[in-house]
Amino acid sequence: MTDYLVVDGLRKAFGRETAVDGISFGVEKGKILTLLGPSGCGKTTTLRCIAGLEHPDAGAIVIDGETMTSARERLFVPPERRSVGLVFQSYAVWPHMTVAQNVSYPLEVRKWPRVEVAARVERVLEMVGLSRYRDQYATKLSGGQQQRVALARALIFNPRLLLFDEPLSNLDAKLREQLRMEIVHLQREVGITSVYVTHDQAEAMVISDRIIVMNRGRIEQEGDARTIYTHPANRFVAQFIGQANLISGQVMEVDGLDGSLRVDVALGAGGRAPLRALPPGAGLQRGMRVLILIRPEDIEVGPAGATSRDNGLEGTVVSAVYMGQYLDYQVDVAGVRIRAQAKPGAPYRGGDRVALGVPPAACFCIPEESDGQ
Amino acid sequence: MFRGRAATWPGAEPVLTVGAGLLVAALVLLPVGMLLYTSLRVEEFGEAAYFSLKNYTEFVVSPRILRSIGNTLIVSTGATLLAGFFGIGLAWSHARTNTPGRRILEPFTLVPFFLSPYVGAIAWSYLAAPRVGMLNGWLRWLFGLETDPLSVYNRWGIIWVLALFFTPVMYLFVIGSLRRMDPALEESARTSGSSILQTTRRVTLPLVTPAILSGAILVFVSSAGEFGVPLALGSPFKIETMTTQIYNLTSGSAIDYNASAALSTVLAALTLTFIYIHRRVVLPRGYTTITGRGYRPSLVALGRWRYVALSFNIAYLLMAVILPLLALFLVSISIRWEGRFDPRALTLANYAYVFTYPLSARAVWNSLKLAIAGATICMTLAILVGYTIHRGRGRGRAALDVLSSVPVGFPGIVLAMGILITYIRSPLYSTLWILLIGYITRYIPYGQRMVSSVLLALSPELDQSSRTSGASWITTLRRITLPLLKPGIVAGWLLLFMIFLREFPISVLLYKGGLEVLSVAVWYFVEHEGAVRTAAVAMVQVGLLLGAIFLFRRLAGADELAV
Numbered sequence A: 001m002t003d004y005l006v007v008d009g010l011r012k013a014f015g016r017e018t019a020v021d022g023i024s025f026g027v028e029k030g031k032i033l034t035l036l037g038p039s040g041c042g043k044t045t046t047l048r049c050i051a052g053l054e055h056p057d058a059g060a061i062v063i064d065g066e067t068m069t070s071a072r073e074r075l076f077v078p079p080e081r082r083s084v085g086l087v088f089q090s091y092a093v094w095p096h097m098t099v100a101q102n103v104s105y106p107l108e109v110r111k112w113p114r115v116e117v118a119a120r121v122e123r124v125l126e127m128v129g130l131s132r133y134r135d136q137y138a139t140k141l142s143g144g145q146q147q148r149v150a151l152a153r154a155l156i157f158n159p160r161l162l163l164f165d166e167p168l169s170n171l172d173a174k175l176r177e178q179l180r181m182e183i184v185h186l187q188r189e190v191g192i193t194s195v196y197v198t199h200d201q202a203e204a205m206v207i208s209d210r211i212i213v214m215n216r217g218r219i220e221q222e223g224d225a226r227t228i229y230t231h232p233a234n235r236f237v238a239q240f241i242g243q244a245n246l247i248s249g250q251v252m253e254v255d256g257l258d259g260s261l262r263v264d265v266a267l268g269a270g271g272r273a274p275l276r277a278l279p280p281g282a283g284l285q286r287g288m289r290v291l292i293l294i295r296p297e298d299i300e301v302g303p304a305g306a307t308s309r310d311n312g313l314e315g316t317v318v319s320a321v322y323m324g325q326y327l328d329y330q331v332d333v334a335g336v337r338i339r340a341q342a343k344p345g346a347p348y349r350g351g352d353r354v355a356l357g358v359p360p361a362a363c364f365c366i367p368e369e370s371d372g373q
Numbered sequence B: 001m002f003r004g005r006a007a008t009w010p011g012a013e014p015v016l017t018v019g020a021g022l023l024v025a026a027l028v029l030l031p032v033g034m035l036l037y038t039s040l041r042v043e044e045f046g047e048a049a050y051f052s053l054k055n056y057t058e059f060v061v062s063p064r065i066l067r068s069i070g071n072t073l074i075v076s077t078g079a080t081l082l083a084g085f086f087g088i089g090l091a092w093s094h095a096r097t098n099t100p101g102r103r104i105l106e107p108f109t110l111v112p113f114f115l116s117p118y119v120g121a122i123a124w125s126y127l128a129a130p131r132v133g134m135l136n137g138w139l140r141w142l143f144g145l146e147t148d149p150l151s152v153y154n155r156w157g158i159i160w161v162l163a164l165f166f167t168p169v170m171y172l173f174v175i176g177s178l179r180r181m182d183p184a185l186e187e188s189a190r191t192s193g194s195s196i197l198q199t200t201r202r203v204t205l206p207l208v209t210p211a212i213l214s215g216a217i218l219v220f221v222s223s224a225g226e227f228g229v230p231l232a233l234g235s236p237f238k239i240e241t242m243t244t245q246i247y248n249l250t251s252g253s254a255i256d257y258n259a260s261a262a263l264s265t266v267l268a269a270l271t272l273t274f275i276y277i278h279r280r281v282v283l284p285r286g287y288t289t290i291t292g293r294g295y296r297p298s299l300v301a302l303g304r305w306r307y308v309a310l311s312f313n314i315a316y317l318l319m320a321v322i323l324p325l326l327a328l329f330l331v332s333i334s335i336r337w338e339g340r341f342d343p344r345a346l347t348l349a350n351y352a353y354v355f356t357y358p359l360s361a362r363a364v365w366n367s368l369k370l371a372i373a374g375a376t377i378c379m380t381l382a383i384l385v386g387y388t389i390h391r392g393r394g395r396g397r398a399a400l401d402v403l404s405s406v407p408v409g410f411p412g413i414v415l416a417m418g419i420l421i422t423y424i425r426s427p428l429y430s431t432l433w434i435l436l437i438g439y440i441t442r443y444i445p446y447g448q449r450m451v452s453s454v455l456l457a458l459s460p461e462l463d464q465s466s467r468t469s470g471a472s473w474i475t476t477l478r479r480i481t482l483p484l485l486k487p488g489i490v491a492g493w494l495l496l497f498m499i500f501l502r503e504f505p506i507s508v509l510l511y512k513g514g515l516e517v518l519s520v521a522v523w524y525f526v527e528h529e530g531a532v533r534t535a536a537v538a539m540v541q542v543g544l545l546l547g548a549i550f551l552f553r554r555l556a557g558a559d560e561l562a563v
């Protein structure tokens, strides 16, 4: 099936700087896709190209089978004829209008009859919980309320597409979580196809059906939250999403029976240690150089000497920080620093010798060749 | 719902913005180009014109012209120093000391900014001319002097009047900088152990220095380009400056447009150099010291000195506003003027004369017409140009930015010279249109800057969310951009209205019989009608300007003044 929104080979440069470097993706009808990436990676530019606020240098944008932008055909539909709602990080509510005037504007410019406008404004304001404020000047409201005004204004004309550009990043943590849930509910309820931009991975995981991780104007990986967390495509994704221990090594043996790998990891001062990794990354062969990803929460910390388990590593605790739900350890394993998060029950201190247990299923191999750098 | 909507006219944005851009480019480039071209031509009697640098290598360096260049440099430097003294002192006393009544004094300090320096010079001649100056009379009587102690008809007089009228320029720069300064900068000097006066000297003053330099450059450039003041106080006594010489070469017996164009080019080169230094060297050094909201810098408690500061304030207001306007008013209601106000010989006949004498009656209407039309057209262009510069996507935005600010660097008389040469053979000449073109060309930068400063403070996302809401470019302009720009538009319009109401150098160079405006009428009356009627026509202009200032404060607020 074809996607409702198709972005194909999009490229946009500002002067000599390439903000978006040939990216392609699609969003299915009714789904919400997140563009996730560090500051300056081109998320906003991508979004603005979809909305028709930027003219891309190359590529095409198709919404519901209608071509909106095509650099090759020199086709460009202006933003007002795309039916795309956009929520800005800065809210961009108009200071010279009341809440109701802000929200009714899209219907007015579409020449809706007055009665219908009033009724619909009422409904939408109710949806975002702002009925009480309808006659106040919009910029007199709090940040969270202003963002609701912006959301209502973007929703009211039943756009084909809803775009969010870091809508919550100007709000404080509590409010951010609350509004995040509200956005998810609204999006599901209205069933509107959406693209959501953020640099906050937790937000991306809560909100999206699919996530695209971007870096330097390119797509590093696309997938659902779980895949991206457990099977990152490269070093960049592994490090950007969650916390990661990455140790380089070489595949020594591929087990013919269960497909598991034996990997020699390089430690400091020429030392090596064997690790068993499960499940296997596809197509890994003997002799290949790999990065082993181990998430800190998957590591068990136990007393030294008890290395009966699989994949035991011994090291010295460098620091242990109490974080409430867990203890955050930095452990030195023969010159390699490994981070582990263990139950606060095991109270080791700096200088203690400990054994780290890493279940093979928690070791994920990333081929070095596909390293994003 | 949306696919059925009629498409908006796709050409609205490009046609309007490109059109305005090209119009501004033509308005500015044509006269500047013609000025240069003419300055390089030599037309000697009975010979075909030819290209030559003669106008520069022979005429400009002739002793007579060199003397006028020297005078321009002397009076501009003097005016800058004196205006610096007044402006810095006033700004500091208002923003950083406990001078009594500073809140009330502040708006009055700005009044000279809106009045005509030319009329100011005439008013000062009623105060301090030999024989007929009121102050001279009082001083003679007070000290039993035989001769008059004061005279404004020399370079000191020119410096004095220029300084009084350009003090607000300096004042606005300095007080703006003081107000924007983060109080934490001064507070951390205090907590580091320096006294409040040490802090003023070691922290405040260095931080304000770029603003002082900006103000000084602007005062210098304005003084060098000022035409009315040296015309009133210097020319009759053979003290010529560059501007009066440029004018002399276009009228009377010794007309030489080529020589005048060459001298104009030299003057423009001088002022543009200063503006360039300002933009390239001074502005980038400016400290951006943005403050949080609602702060109060600690004030210097002046103790008994605060009455000295108050006297300083009052002295400035007396010299710059009260005495000149009082003199003008008293002369205008006198039957005749011989240096002493005679309360038994009062009349309104001078005003009646002004409104019935065809030339002056015409001048009032012409000025009003030009001020209203000029301000409206200028602001319309400024909106389109400002929008193109800050919101457009097309090429040439940087060039348009430069083009639409460059006329600031041209003294009025210089630009008028270029416009005269450009349009003299066109049907526009000897209609009000030529004056309108002159006003708009010279003052488009003021409008543009008013619009741009508001646009810069507004997020472009406010426009963009209107587009994604489904509104076309024109609808967005009408419903979102213009309403948000309104404060800037109102302030810009009123400012231009006032400037056009008092405009003198462009008008006097471009007018023809029937096209007189207020300042031209004042000048004509000076030459032909005597003191009392001159004062009356000047008072009409002052009255209109004061009314506009009042409106300005009501509608635009004091913050918008900082042009």
Ligand SMILES: Nc1ncnc2c1ncn2[C@@H]1O[C@H](COP(=O)(O)OP(=O)(O)OP(=O)(O)O)[C@@H](O)[C@H]1O
Residues within 6 Å of the ligand: A014, A017, A018, A019, A020, A037, A038, A039, A040, A041, A042, A043, A044, A045, A046, A199
């Ligand atoms: N209008 C512009 N002019 C020049 N450069 C721009 C412009 N807009 C974006 N860029 C540049 O393009 C690159 C990508 O910018 P973009 O705003 O798309 O990043 P982003 O992923 O949204 O970052 P952030 O998380 O900080 O918002 C940046 O390097 C930025 O400096």
Ligand SMILES: [Mg+2]
Residues within 6 Å of the ligand: A043, A044, A045, A165
């Ligand atoms: Mg962004």
